[in-house]
Amino acid sequence: MSFRAGIAARAAVPTGVGLGLRSTFLAEVDRGAADGRVPFWEISPDNYVARGGSRPVRLARVAERFPILSHGLSLSLGGLDPLDGEFLQGLRGFLDASLPAPWHSDHLCFSAHDGKMLHDLLPLPWTTASAKRVAARVREVSERLGRPMLVENISYYLPLGSTPLDEAAFVVEVLERADCGLLLDVNNVFVNATNHGFDALEWLAKIPLDRVVQLHIAGHEFWDDERQDLIIDTHGAPVRSEVDALLAWVVERTGALPVLLERDENIPPLAELLAERDRVDSVYQAALARHAAAQGGAA
Amino acid sequence: MSEEALIRAFAASVIELDAPAAVKADVREFFARHGVPPEVVAGLPEAAAERLAIYRTMVHSRLRAAVAEFLPKTAARLGRPRLRQQIERFVAEAAPKAPYFWRLTGEFLNWAGPRWTEDATLPDYLLDLARHEWSDAEVGNDPAGGEAASGKPLALDQPVQFDGTVRLHRYAWAVHRATETEAPEAEATALLLYRDRKDHQVKVLELTPRAAAVTTRLLAREPLQAALMEACAELGTPLDDEFLAAMAGYFADLAERGALLGAA
Numbered sequence: 001m002s003f004r005a006g007i008a009a010r011a012a013v014p015t016g017v018g019l020g021l022r023s024t025f026l027a028e029v030d031r032g033a034a035d036g037r038v039p040f041w042e043i044s045p046d047n048y049v050a051r052g053g054s055r056p057v058r059l060a061r062v063a064e065r066f067p068i069l070s071h072g073l074s075l076s077l078g079g080l081d082p083l084d085g086e087f088l089q090g091l092r093g094f095l096d097a098s099l100p101a102p103w104h105s106d107h108l109c110f111s112a113h114d115g116k117m118l119h120d121l122l123p124l125p126w127t128t129a130s131a132k133r134v135a136a137r138v139r140e141v142s143e144r145l146g147r148p149m150l151v152e153n154i155s156y157y158l159p160l161g162s163t164p165l166d167e168a169a170f171v172v173e174v175l176e177r178a179d180c181g182l183l184l185d186v187n188n189v190f191v192n193a194t195n196h197g198f199d200a201l202e203w204l205a206k207i208p209l210d211r212v213v214q215l216h217i218a219g220h221e222f223w224d225d226e227r228q229d230l231i232i233d234t235h236g237a238p239v240r241s242e243v244d245a246l247l248a249w250v251v252e253r254t255g256a257l258p259v260l261l262e263r264d265e266n267i268p269p270l271a272e273l274l275a276e277r278d279r280v281d282s283v284y285q286a287a288l289a290r291h292a293a294a295q296g297g298a299a
Numbered sequence: 300m301s302e303e304a305l306i307r308a309f310a311a312s313v314i315e316l317d318a319p320a321a322v323k324a325d326v327r328e329f330f331a332r333h334g335v336p337p338e339v340v341a342g343l344p345e346a347a348a349e350r351l352a353i354y355r356t357m358v359h360s361r362l363r364a365a366v367a368e369f370l371p372k373t374a375a376r377l378g379r380p381r382l383r384q385q386i387e388r389f390v391a392e393a394a395p396k397a398p399y400f401w402r403l404t405g406e407f408l409n410w411a412g413p414r415w416t417e418d419a420t421l422p423d424y425l426l427d428l429a430r431h432e433w434s435d436a437e438v439g440n441d442p443a444g445g446e447a448a449s450g451k452p453l454a455l456d457q458p459v460q461f462d463g464t465v466r467l468h469r470y471a472w473a474v475h476r477a478t479e480t481e482a483p484e485a486e487a488t489a490l491l492l493y494r495d496r497k498d499h500q501v502k503v504l505e506l507t508p509r510a511a512a513v514t515t516r517l518l519a520r521e522p523l524q525a526a527l528m529e530a531c532a533e534l535g536t537p538l539d540d541e542f543l544a545a546m547a548g549y550f551a552d553l554a555e556r557g558a559l560l561g562a563a
Binding site for chain 2: 051052057074087110113115118119162232
């Protein structure tokens with residue numbers, strides 16, 4: 001079964017601009033503060049698996065009212081250590097029991113090494129050998145979780161040597177070898193393009209958009225406020241207009257998708273975040289209208 | 300294989316204690332020392348050392364922020380430079396193992412425990428304070444809790460059933476009364492913690508020595524009568540009406556709180 005058929009066979013896919021369900025406002029959302037304002041929430045199941053207390057109770061109530069997408073941080077898809085079987089088992093148990101999510105996603109990176117969990121997104125060398133190894137792991141994870149996988153392109157600050165592939169070619173090779181979908185983070189594309197001096201649209205043009213299943217959009221910050229020569233993907237600021245433009249570029253070509261506005265640092269009050277979501281949604285809706293017009297024109 | 304060597308070298312730059320100095324001194328030598336072939340090393344960008352250091356800062360800052368969030372009073376007493384140094388050593392010597400980010404503070408404390416105990420430069424109470432601070436997250440996130448009650452009344456010849464989150468922590472310091480700045484008093488302290496079944500908040504009860512002695516045994520699943528008798532023997536206290544009345548009141552309070560569910 002192709003990844004598209006796998007997704008179609010599962011839960012209905014929400015579209016529009018959703019938010020990450022963060023612990024800082026989980027109780028508010030549980031009480032209904034965002035009802036009617038958000039088409040879906042995204043959670044990191046790594047924060048719920050094998051955990052009791054108020055979180056799972058509140059999540060269960062939120063999941064009764066909203067679609068939930070599943071996005072992880074800890075699989076270390078590009079790592080050299082064997083996949084963590086116990087973690088995968090717990091993750092599958094949680095997803096099966098708690099979420100009818102249409103897929104699970106994680107990052108094209110390594111986050112653990114030699115049994116040490118580093119809890120960050122560390123870059124991979126862009127080689128065919130690396131792509132083959134990562135793709136095999138993505139397939140294995142998909143099988144062990146019993147659901148389609150998406151992989152997300154990350155921000156990187158140090159390209160690992162002169163590699164035969166560029167980042168986009170590496171991503172494409174993993175997607176095709178793993179037959180998985182892409183969670184395209186347009187902020188990461190912008191951050192990388194700015195930090196490493198390439199054209200973000202040229203990068204996007206290399207990506208097969210039929211593999212793009214979900215988008216992430218976020219804000220970023222300068223590593224050093226004085227030098228401002230490097231931007232870091234902190235998810236700690238409002239989205240910049242250049243990133244909005246990348247979102248629009250993709251949606252004009254793909255049509256409706258779930259778009260996740262990420263905010264993990266300097267999280268504002270929920271009302272402020274909802275207003276930011278509305279602003280991004282206006283960008284999304286305008287792009288969607290252009291997509292529809294183009295489709296109509298083509299017909 | 301060069302890609303695997305690159306990953307190993309990259310991880311080493313984040314993990315190893317001497318990595319910052321080695322990377323700063325000669326980043327290409329650092330990669331070469333970890334088996335990265337010369338032709339790959341040659342392709343590293345000019346700013347490789349600076350960029351590699353950013354990753355180490357990001358990883359360590361994230362871990363440090365999580366520990367400081369869960370252990371605010373402990374972190375304040377350690378101070379930022381000392382906490383930074385402790386995290387560096389933790390990552391190099393043990394590092395988090397669990398894929399669950401929230402658990403890393405417990406992993407850090409498991410590593411710190413024997414080291415802080417022997418470190419005369421740290422306050423004597425610091426480990427107790429840190430463990431007490433961590434217990435809020437430990438109990439609050441415990442997958443156990445909320446179990447159905449057996450429906451059986453307490454019986455002298457039976458162990459009791461507690462809510463799955465109940466635990467007893469003993470400290471040499473009155474850590475639960477520590478303020479942001481003042482040191483806790485040296486005082487043998489027994490705290491019973493549980494997660495409220497309704498509001499999911501962690502509740503802390505300071506126990507008398509006899510309530511603690513009985514609870515220790517009940518948590519070890521001794522029958523009620525044996526727990527009462529052995530606790531009295533340990534404390535040199537008669538098992539009289541006053542003792543029994545006090546324990547009956549204690550059990551009634553725990554039952555009302557949903558922490559004691561009946562006979563097991």
